[in-house]
Amino acid sequence: MNKKLIFTAALALMIGASSMAQEKLFNGINIQSPVKNADETVTFNLYAPQAxxxxxxxxxxxTVKIQTASGEYDAPGSAQLVRNEKGLWSFTTPALPSELYSYTFNVDGLNINDPANIYMNRDIATYSNIFITTKHKGDKGDLYSVNEVPHGDLAKVWYPSPTLKMNRRMTVYTPAGYDKGKAYPVLYLLHGAGGDENAWSELGRAAQIMDNLIATGKAKPMIVVMPNGNPNCQAAPGEWSFGMYTPSFMGNTGPKTPAATSMEESFMDIVKYVDSHYKTIKNREGRAVCGLSMGGGHTFNISRLYPNDFNYYGLFSAGLHLGKNINLKDPSIYNQMKADKVFQEQMKKLFNSNPKLYWIAIGNSDFLYKANADLRKFLDENHYPYEYMETDGGHIWRNWRIYLTTFAQKLFK
Amino acid sequence: MNKKLIFTAALALMIGASSMAQEKLFNGINIQSPVKNADETVTFNLYAPQAxxxxxxxxxxxTVKIQTASGEYDAPGSAQLVRNEKGLWSFTTPALPSELYSYTFNVDGLNINDPANIYMNRDIATYSNIFITTKHKGDKGDLYSVNEVPHGDLAKVWYPSPTLKMNRRMTVYTPAGYDKGKAYPVLYLLHGAGGDENAWSELGRAAQIMDNLIATGKAKPMIVVMPNGNPNCQAAPGEWSFGMYTPSFMGNTGPKTPAATSMEESFMDIVKYVDSHYKTIKNREGRAVCGLSMGGGHTFNISRLYPNDFNYYGLFSAGLHLGKNINLKDPSIYNQMKADKVFQEQMKKLFNSNPKLYWIAIGNSDFLYKANADLRKFLDENHYPYEYMETDGGHIWRNWRIYLTTFAQKLFK
Incomplete structure (x- = not known):
């Protein structure tokens, strides 16, 4: 106790010395936000007397419908906070189902983060605060939480890509007990446009999902490899020598001259590195690949380029394109497939190899719904077996976390 | 090119669908902030027409002097931004020396982060934006930047602590080329009060500093281990099962019942794990330990508890206390040292073992300056050899980055 007392005295001074930490502690009101209430509602609080x-x-x-020149889409709704006499603004939600939620505040026209909530995720160039609600063991909020279970390690790893002629960064999850096992299967988990090697572990809660599924026996222990899907970047913004640039949807593929070689064509560089640096099952029996949006498109292309190297494919809200055989005049993916002999041969070869799982998932209001329905139509007509999952909602992380959770439980069994 | 066109069309829609990413792109003004100008000044911009x-x-x-009940301290200064007719607020600094800088905005009394700058660091419960200015190769800004050099890997690793009876999380840096070497020395790098296993890699830029020093031959390739110094926590806030709590100076040691055992007493659990899971030099020749503030105090205590296990000690702005032999009645560390026979025996044993380096660094306006001068007085009187570095400024990360840079170059040579 004595030690603690002395330290507290010293720390009172440190608080002052340590740059900007003092405001929140010393502004006279100890703001908590968000507050999870007993009735499963959530209250947001912001101290802003001048707002x-x-x-x-x-x-x-x-959600609200937003009209743009390129179509209609769903955006998160908003609600007004109400000011009390001290200048504290508050809003309480209805009771919320178990989920990981995102939010931002808007103060007099300015979007800001909640200064009382240190938990934030960056999606491209925008930070949103997050919170998780949980009702019972095994529900979504629980699956996305850090629980008292054994945890895998999460590493930022640099590997050489001879095809892209650069060193590149990826995130590698090794399951709890990795040092004791002999050989693990590997899930290659790909992000979407505007994302990077941090997206799945941050926005996607991949480490928490895998920890929890593995601890409860719902998924096999596996390595999860999350590479950077932008072939012109070595790493996430700020993590390579291009400097502290602001990412954009196309920006992550933009800061350097586009590479002549695509993500898909360089993909086996990653597999080779993983197989030579980790304890892996070094054949298709121990390999799955999946991705969201652009990463679903990567998966779609990888399945045809390397039909004998993976056994499980997952297309999450996939942005489909037929690789070099793209046809701009007809935007129908179905028509493109029907017209493309190379594509048909690739698909024949792929399904002749009997992959254990070809899995397609999409939200019913996703703007890529039609393209994925086209793919299913093509697969149906050719009697190529696949599994399909359809959820509510659109092109959002909430769905991609559900898809990872579902897909991971189907692997390596 | 065709592929890119189709993707751009799809992405225009995705921007809408993807929650809150659109505001910054579509608010009509493309705000850049901060902008580094050719004359080495920096301009901040915030679009806030209603502010x-x-x-x-x-x-x-x-810096400005702030008076509190517990004394006077330095705080970062502030400057007003000026509004233009469109509602864009701006401020331009004088020319700035090469450094990593931190800042926040205040809008009508509310502290916010710069919405145009995705680069932020969390210090305890407060986020500040950061930017780096660089004038030439090898200066401070350059050392803290990600350069086109080989990069080490950075992993979040769970290890068992039998002494604390819990699994705990630490950050481990392995230098570029680690897979090719046989055995590496290890630097144990400890954070301060309110910090956690993320502090040195985020606020301290430890990976960038080590990458750059190693690439230029100024430091030996070494493993850097950054554990969590709060014996009651398994990991940083949000990274263990205690949930998404708000950290405070004492909070990081507070959420669970205080452990009966201290950081120092459990420290060799970490060393044992590192020696059994990494390619290390497994004796004092290959071990250094250093830390800032509370972590400097940990280093001070570790040096006496394990006088034969480390060869290099670094006390950065150290918060000194004599362990269990603390004397609350006399706050003079010098008097405590002179009165404490156990301490004197420990120090004698330590310096009889001839450690290669006992290094003390502090800023001349640090509130712990006197305590560290007391320690130097004791060392001088006993003819115990040490090196000393004094810098401008107080108890701030700017100094701790300088100390790491300096200390790392003295190790394992």
């Missing part, structure tokens, strides 16, 4: 108008925008509110 | 008053607070501005 005129404060709202919260979050994916726990009913 | 009445906007300021920036940052460590590139002259």
């Amino acid at each position: 005129q108008k404060v709202s919260v925008s979050g994916d726990f509110l009913p | 009445q008053k906007v300021s920036v607070s940052g460590d590139f501005l002259p």
